[in-house]
Amino acid sequence: MGKQKFSRSLKRSICIEYMQSGKSRKEIAMKYNLPNVGTLSGWINSCLSPLEIHEKCASLQPVTVQMDSDMAQKKEESPMDVAAMSALIESQRKQIEKLEKQLKYSQDKNLALNTLIDVIEEQGIKVRKKAGVKQ
16 A cells, blocks of 8 residues: 555645644544654644644634545645635734734833933933944
């Protein structure tokens, strides 16, 4: 019996099933007759984005995996389906919101530190270096 080929979309679906199901890698590897758990680990890193892995695919729609070899060969490197694309967009939107909050915090911190330096310099203590002057 030859080595079984899986399309990228099927690999991705199996990875999402693993992330959402709470089953062990070994259970998933046995279910889909994978040679070892390392195969699934490799697929996770190649088929899922770091953000999806970090969030354990919680925001993705549950998937139903069908083991149809004709489908697997026909859909090789097929584009993401609408549900997966929507889930990816939603996870990216959440990441953008998080980064915007972090940026706002950093900007506020920068303003506070500059205000503190201004108050110190009003007391006659030089903190900032003059721009363009070599020491």
